Amino acid sequence: MKTLIVHAHPEPHSLNGSLKDLAVSTLEAAGHEVRVSDLYAMNWKAVVDAADFGEHATSPLRVVPSSAGAYDAGALTLDVAAEQEKLLWADTVVFQFPMWWYTMPAILKGWVDRVFSFHFAYGVGVHDETRYGERFGEGTLQGRRAILSVTVGGPESHYTDRGINGPIQDLLFPIHHGILYYPGLEVLPPFVLYGADKITGSDFEDAAKAWTERLLSLETTEPIAFRRQNFGDYEIPSLRLKEGLEVPGRKSFGLHVRG
């Protein structure tokens, strides 16, 4: 494998830092190539602004056409272009981050906002009577896989179906489906480490063992079976799931996973 690890924690000597280091050493020992985007160490610019688009920034600034213009001209900033190159190099992308306020830290959201430019991650492909662009099962990153490795402060019971925070798979759906599956990545079930604020040495040994097992099976793990957009499950252009295709008992986000 060629694995890109996108890492988002300010402290190298943290639980997240340790899990990232473990991923690097485990994958390299297994003969895989690994590159790391350590966003804090890179002092990653988190905020989209006109400077991202140089002379292609419209005035007033409209983000979508500016992003398209700069991408098409090969004029995105060097930091963004480098991340796009890493994504195209990789066949597997690991995201390591702490869940802060039920989603990713701002620095990682800023990586998404800037790297996932128009004509790279969205605005790809034609819109006609049978296709609504290449996304959700197609797109620039099709054929690659992604996995989230997330640390969570609270206990697992809070993130179950009746748990007060809602089930983890639904909290992560906007990332899994909306960010990763959208430009074509296949998404593996996440590695979630609960109780991260209270972890002890022996807890970490257990977690390290579990994470190692997941890392060594990245090539064989079944992805989440999200429905593809352009292959008959959805009305076009309303993109409503066709009647009769739903799995009984499923609602909301669950409708968009095959039975």
Next chain:
Amino acid sequence: MKTLIVHAHPEPHSLNGSLKDLAVSTLEAAGHEVRVSDLYAMNWKAVVDAADFGEHATSPLRVVPSSAGAYDAGALTLDVAAEQEKLLWADTVVFQFPMWWYTMPAILKGWVDRVFSFHFAYGVGVHDETRYGERFGEGTLQGRRAILSVTVGGPESHYTDRGINGPIQDLLFPIHHGILYYPGLEVLPPFVLYGADKITGSDFEDAAKAWTERLLSLETTEPIAFRRQNFGDYEIPSLRLKEGLEVPGRKSFGLHVRG
């Protein structure tokens, strides 16, 4: 009312900028006090790091105890302390932002990550047999209300129950429930403007009228009826919704809204 508007768009002359300006003028004309945190104009620092906590940053950096130490000592950075002061001044908080990748822009997530410090927005109240801290219906911001005003590129059908993106109320649940309701804010139904990338002049007039109506009824609009954590609906400490309390047909996030 005393309204704080937290605004997150890089271009003043944008749809989001126009909606923000409309909120200011409409509320002021109705006799309300308004303050604005225009995050791009403020050059808001989006990324949590050790500098946020000064001499209270632990080494290695652990975000939670560092945040607690700096908050308790009144030693958070001036930008963060100013935002906390505005939140305590306000009785109503409006968030104006474009939905980017199914959630808020990084600069606004960074406002949450930094302003919602330990002992201010989380880590508040005792944990015992009947209470699991003051959150989800209690907390520092209890008695205040919040509303999201969000622009969305796609059409509404994509964000309905069978729509490919999932229903808007579930996409926004991690923000509504996990970020706003958590520290005590009552959350009003959002104002969502679809098709934002293709809006015309007459569309904007319709949107401006609808937003004005929402702004002038902020004091009387019923909040989303999220369940309170410590008042009998949940087992403690598992925080699982008690059996029999669910509204028939509801699952996942919907379980945490009263019937």
